[in-house]
Amino acid sequence: MAVTLADITHLRKMCGAGMMDCKNALEEAGNDFDKAMEIIRKKGQAIAAKRSDRTAAEGCVLAAENGDFAAIVAVKCETDFVAKNADFIAMTRSFLDLAMANKPVTTEEFLTLPLSDGRTVVNHITDRIGVTGEKMEIGYFEFVKGASTISYIHPGNKLATIVAFNKPLERQVARDVAMQVAAMNPVTITPAEVSQKMIDTELEIARDKARQAGKPENILDMIAQGALQKFYKDSTLLQQEFIKDSQLTIDQYLKKQDKELTVTSFKRVTLNVD
Secondary structure, three states: OOOOHHHHHHHHHHHOOOHHHHHHHHHHOOOOHHHHHHHHHHHHHHHHHHOOOOOOOEEEEEEEEEOOEEEEEEEEEOOHHHHOOHHHHHHHHHHHHHHHHHOOOOHHHHHOOEOOOOOEHHHHHHHHHHHHOOOOEEEEEEEEEOOEEEEEEOOOOOEEEEEEEOOOOOHHHHHHHHHHHHHHOOOEOOHHHOOHHHHHHHHHHHHHHHHHOOOOHHHHHHHHHHHHHHHHHHHEHHHOEEOOEEEEEHHHHHHHHOOOOOEEEEEEEEOOOO
16 A cells, blocks of 8 residues: 555654654555554664763753642753754643643653554654654753642743742742752752761861861961851842842741741753753
8 A cells, every 4th residue: 555645744743753753654564554563663762872962052941830739841852953943842831731631750750651643752752753863851850839839931942940849939930949049050949958078078168168268277277167158148049139139038028028037949941051
């Protein structure tokens, strides 16, 4: 049976492959759509194996929130050309929608979720590799849960943040905090959450700087402690100066809305940007 344009178009809608790839797969499969899909998938797997040592530094980062759950999905690829392609962005959006609907709690669970066509996230990526010839992979899947959540996507789809709060709050206030996380890249919410390894590193750096500046040994620890407090102010979210009003810390900004309001968790994902 000859392969028709309608058959090619139907297969293309199923897998997103190019016209010639679909035509060749159908001819090889004798017009069996399931076999043709398997041929295209194997082609993607073969290309993926060849590209396994390539760097996927570009990609698309998207985020969304719905009540008590927010998520970020980042799909990585090799070139900015593919990253900006409408089909690639739509694929990333479909993965994010899937995460929002199912609320997986691990990357492994997320990767094995089926989309509406029955193919899993992993299968969709493999099939897309067969279309573009580029290495692709899930770069990140992150989520937060809380009494309320917010998401923020920086223009360009290379940076996104999600934040959870202990209480409901005005959307603009929540968005301000999400933008703060995007702009200032805090390491934790509070100083108490900073790891001892990071504290020791910051103290040692401060001592070395003071020593190189000719400061006496007996005051190096005092100088280092001062530097640590500055690190907390610069790098812990609630102690950071609010980017819209430097007279307030983020903690003070939140307390102006509600004395009990605070951040319970946040995630920040970025690709190929500072």
